[in-house]
Amino acid sequence: MFLRSGNVRSFIPMKFTKILIANRGEIAVRIMRSAREMGIKTVAVYSEADRNALHVRYADEAVCIGPPPSSQSYLVIDKIIDAALRTGAQAIHPGYGFLSENAAFARAVKQQGLVLIGPSPESMEMMGSKLAAKAAAKQYDIPLVPGTDYAISDINAARKVAREVGFPILIKASAGGGGKGMRIVEQEDQFDEMLQRAVSEATSAFGDGSVFIERYVGSPRHVEIQVLGDTHGNVVYLFERECSIQRRHQKVVEEAPSSVLTPEIRAKMGACAVQVAKACNYVGAGTVEFLMDGKLNFYFLEMNTRLQVEHPVTEMITGVDLVKEQIRVAEGEPLSFKQEDLKINGHAMEVRVYAEDPANNFLPDIGNLKRYVRPQGAGVRVDDGFEEGMDIPIYYDPMIAKLITWGKNREEAIERMIRVIDEYKIVGCETTLGFCQFVMRHEAFTSGNFDTNFVKHYFKPEMLKPDMTSEELEAAALMAEYVQSGNNKSSKQRLSGNPIQGFSAWKTNRS
Numbered sequence: 001m002f003l004r005s006g007n008v009r010s011f012i013p014m015k016f017t018k019i020l021i022a023n024r025g026e027i028a029v030r031i032m033r034s035a036r037e038m039g040i041k042t043v044a045v046y047s048e049a050d051r052n053a054l055h056v057r058y059a060d061e062a063v064c065i066g067p068p069p070s071s072q073s074y075l076v077i078d079k080i081i082d083a084a085l086r087t088g089a090q091a092i093h094p095g096y097g098f099l100s101e102n103a104a105f106a107r108a109v110k111q112q113g114l115v116l117i118g119p120s121p122e123s124m125e126m127m128g129s130k131l132a133a134k135a136a137a138k139q140y141d142i143p144l145v146p147g148t149d150y151a152i153s154d155i156n157a158a159r160k161v162a163r164e165v166g167f168p169i170l171i172k173a174s175a176g177g178g179g180k181g182m183r184i185v186e187q188e189d190q191f192d193e194m195l196q197r198a199v200s201e202a203t204s205a206f207g208d209g210s211v212f213i214e215r216y217v218g219s220p221r222h223v224e225i226q227v228l229g230d231t232h233g234n235v236v237y238l239f240e241r242e243c244s245i246q247r248r249h250q251k252v253v254e255e256a257p258s259s260v261l262t263p264e265i266r267a268k269m270g271a272c273a274v275q276v277a278k279a280c281n282y283v284g285a286g287t288v289e290f291l292m293d294g295k296l297n298f299y300f301l302e303m304n305t306r307l308q309v310e311h312p313v314t315e316m317i318t319g320v321d322l323v324k325e326q327i328r329v330a331e332g333e334p335l336s337f338k339q340e341d342l343k344i345n346g347h348a349m350e351v352r353v354y355a356e357d358p359a360n361n362f363l364p365d366i367g368n369l370k371r372y373v374r375p376q377g378a379g380v381r382v383d384d385g386f387e388e389g390m391d392i393p394i395y396y397d398p399m400i401a402k403l404i405t406w407g408k409n410r411e412e413a414i415e416r417m418i419r420v421i422d423e424y425k426i427v428g429c430e431t432t433l434g435f436c437q438f439v440m441r442h443e444a445f446t447s448g449n450f451d452t453n454f455v456k457h458y459f460k461p462e463m464l465k466p467d468m469t470s471e472e473l474e475a476a477a478l479m480a481e482y483v484q485s486g487n488n489k490s491s492k493q494r495l496s497g498n499p500i501q502g503f504s505a506w507k508t509n510r511s
C-alpha cells in the first residue's frame with residue numbers, strides 16, 4: 001500500500017500492525033499463524049454459530065458480525081469493513097470463498113482507506129469474466145481450447161464454428177467458472193436447443209447470458225500454476241499443482257509437482273501463467289488453471305484471483321510461505337525472492353477431510369467431534385479449524401481439515417499419507433478419510449495414470465463400509481479396477497500383483 005500525502009503520491013511501503021481476517025475455519029487460522037510470525041496483530045470476525053471456533057480463540061481480537069447464515073455474516077461487506085475500522089486494522093485478508101473474489105468488496109475496502117490483501121478490483125473483474133480472460137490470454141499467444149473467444153450472438157455463425165471445431169463441443173457461460181454453467185453438445189442436431197438453454201440458464205444464474213463454445217476435451221487433467229505478483233511489476237510462478245482427483249468439481253486430492261510434466265512443459269506453462277498474470281496487472285497470490293490432454297497439450301482455462309485451498313502443497317515443495325508473501329506485497333514490498341531462487345524440493349500430497357459420507361453420495365454428515373486426534377510426525381501438516389468436543393456447524397462448507405504430507409519423492413509422500421490417514425482418529429461423524437485412503441491405494445493413482453474421470457470411473461459408494469481397515473480399503477481399490485476393466489486379463493494380472501497400464505494413456509514422468 002502507498003501512503004498518499006496531499007496530491008503527491010509518495011510511495012512509502014506501509015507496514016501493517018493489525019489485520020482483519022474476513023473468513024472462518026482452517027484458512028482463518030492458517031492466515032493468522034503467518035501474521036503472528038510477522039508480528040502483526042489479528043482480528044477475527046465470527047457469526048453466532050462460530051462463537052467458540054478455533055479462529056476466534058486464536059485471534060488477538062474478535063468481532064461478532066451476525067447470525068449463522070453467511071448471507072447475514074461472512075458475506076456482508078459493510079459489517080466486515082465496519083469491524084476493521086472499529087478495531088483499527090489497516091488491511092483485510094479475505095481467505096478463499098466468501099468475499100475473496102468479489103470486486104465490489106475490493107472496491108469498498110479501498111474506498112474506506114483500507115488495504116485488501118489480494119488483487120485489484122480490476123484484476124478480479126477481468127478474470128471473473130471467462131471471455132475477458134481468454135481475450136487477454138489470446139494477445140500473448142497462450143494456448144486456448146479451439147472455439148470462440150467472444151460471446152455468441154448469431155446462432156448460425158456459432159453453429160458454423162461448432163462444426164469447424166468438431167463435436168462434441170462444450171458451451172460455457174462467461175460468468176460461470178469452476179464447472180458452473182457448462183453444457184456438452186454431442187451432435188449438431190442438439191446444438192440450437194442446447195445453446196438456447198445455456199443462454200437462459202446463464203441469464204438466470206449469473207445475470208449475464210454471454211456464452212462461448214470450446215472443443216470438448218474428453219479425459220483431461222487439471223493442472224494449475226501458482227503465481228505471485230508484487231506492485232513493482234515482478235511476477236513469478238511457483239510451479240504446478242495436479243488437481244485431477246475431484247468429484248463433481250470438488251477437489252479431493254491435490255499434489256505438487258504433477259507426475260506427468262517434463263521440465264520443458266513446466267517452464268512453458270509457467271511462462272504462460274506469468275503472462276496471464278501480467279495481462280491483468282496481477283498483485284498477490286493467484287492461480288492460473290489449465291486443462292491438459294493425453295498428449296500433454298495444455299490450454300489456459302481461467303484464473304482464480306485468490307489464495308486456494310490447496311496452496312499448502314506448493315508451500316511444502318518450495319519452502320515459500322504464500323500468506324507472508326501476500327501480506328508483504330500488500331504492504332508495497334517487493335517479493336522476497338526471484339524466479340531463479342525457486343526450485344522444487346521433493347513431493348507433497350494433500351487430501352481434504354470432509355464431514356461427508358462417501359457411502360451415501362457424499363451427503364454432509366455433521367455432528368459433534370467426540371474424538372479428534374490429529375496424526376503427527378516428520379513431513380506431516382494438518383491445517384484445520386476444529387478441536388475435540390466441537391460441533392461442526394451446518395451452515396458452512398463441511399471441510400474438517402486438510403491433511404498434507406511431504407516426501408523426498410511421490411512414493412514417500414503417498415506412503416506417508418497412507419500412514420497418517422490410518423492414524424487420524426475422528427469419531428462423531430462420517431468423513432472422507434476412507435475414500436482418500438481408497439485413492440491413495442489405487443493403482444491408477446499410484447502409477448500417475450489418471451485424469452479428471454478417476455472418481456466417476458473407479459469409485460462406487462458400495463465399495464466403502466464404515467470402519468474398514470486400511471487393508472480392506474486396498475482390496476476395495478483392487479476390486480474397483482477389476483470390475484471396471486470388465487474382468488479382463490490385465491486386471492486379473494494386476495490383482496495378482498502385476499502392475500499393468502490403466503484406462504488412459506497417461507505416463508508418469510520420472511525424470
Ligand code: MV4
Pocket residue numbers: 145170177178179180214215216217218220221222243244246249289291301302452
Ligand atoms: C473443459 C473440459 C473439457 N473441455 N473445457 C470444469 C471446471 C472448469 N474450470 C472447466 N472445466 C472443464 N472444462 C473443455 N473445453 C472439462 C472440464 C472439466 C473439469 C476440468 C477440471 C477439473 C475437473 C473437471 C471435471 C469435469 C469437467
